[in-house]
Amino acid sequence: MNEEQWLKELLKFNEEDGKWSEKQIKILEAAIEMFAEKGYAATSTSEIAKRAGVAEGTIFRHYKTKKDLLLAIVMPTLFQSVAPFLAKEFAKEVFENQYEHYEDFVRAVWKNRYEFVKKYLPAIRVFWQEIAFHDEIKKQFETIFKTHVYEKFKKIIEHFQEKGEIVELPVESVIRLTITTIAGFFAARFMIMPDYEWDDDAEMERTIQFLMNGLAKK
Amino acid sequence: MNEEQWLKELLKFNEEDGKWSEKQIKILEAAIEMFAEKGYAATSTSEIAKRAGVAEGTIFRHYKTKKDLLLAIVMPTLFQSVAPFLAKEFAKEVFENQYEHYEDFVRAVWKNRYEFVKKYLPAIRVFWQEIAFHDEIKKQFETIFKTHVYEKFKKIIEHFQEKGEIVELPVESVIRLTITTIAGFFAARFMIMPDYEWDDDAEMERTIQFLMNGLAKK
């Protein structure tokens, strides 16, 4: 997949205007790279323009402010981050026994998000760095998480608790333990120790086994 | 504990010079607060001076550059973050059966680090934000982790694996799973959802049970 393709894919939820000029994409690419490397506040618009091979004014033709440019990166990343839970078919896939066990569900989510993280890593870096400092982003995230991710996740867990497959802890705790176990791997694998020699498949097996044992009903 | 006290405690590993003037402490306090709120790059030295009730020049009398000020916050926090593993008595406590089970060890670490995180939260925020952008910090962290934390952790895990208490996964995986499970709680509790109504003791119980089941030998 070429450089432009993945970016267009990340942005495709916003297809309403659809028409991304070449320079606009170059600007986004440069901004993502530099924000990921040095952070939003430490990156100047003149540097972005230089790396994008564009005049500084061109940035402000497409994005009213520097912050608008940040949001144009961060918001699509936010939506893609929780994409599986936003899909309509998603809940059905679970309840119509496409996933017979909680483990099947976890494996599906894992693989899906693994591909996502590998593909969009720089944008995800920017997202997680800047969510700490920008309230609009944090609030958007909270809203999406509560109304989409949490609600669906809850039903899925209650489903498998009723089936007697997983332990009868509070749903919130099961969600948290599931997410931190999966996200903990991604954080270690891609953020904290990206240069360590990982055997991704083996580590996935170990982690999922650990998670299933931890949540097993005794 | 008053405001100055906790800061002095955080800094005490660096007792060689020991003499912290009142203004110097005020500057550090203000810097920690503001770096935690808006980030290092987005905070100006003039703002720090104002909040500290000090002239801007005074900052540069005590810290040669703005980055020196950052390091004066971040390095002590780095050391304190892994403090239990740096203590000489630490390994003894484990091997001389002061901790009979891996669970006892995990509980001890949990409680110790829980107090630490509660106390120094803003400094820890700054540390985790800025480690992503400053190579010196990241390298220091890696060195300390490899030579102190990892080595001791490894021996402890091998000890309990030989006792047949925990599963025979690669040590690296057991360390990672243990840390991400504990750190995952702290991240959710203090960083991502600090306003949620947590029952800390109950959640600790659930999390440790989850961890021990996940790592149990079958």
Place this chain on the structure above:
DNA sequence: ATTTCAAGTGAGTACTCACTCATTATTGTT
């Protein structure tokens, strides 16, 4: 061929940044 117009430019603008330094205030010593 002429008009139209969005896309692109880059020098210019007002302002902020980290850092300096001559001057003043405070403290300790005799």
Place this chain on the structure above:
DNA sequence: AACAATAATGAGTGAGTACTCACTTGAAAT
């Protein structure tokens, strides 16, 4: 009280900041 040494000050500095705007370009529409 006189002096020395140190600490603190804040106006000043030049480099850099996000953003503007009068202008150019090129391609499509008439």
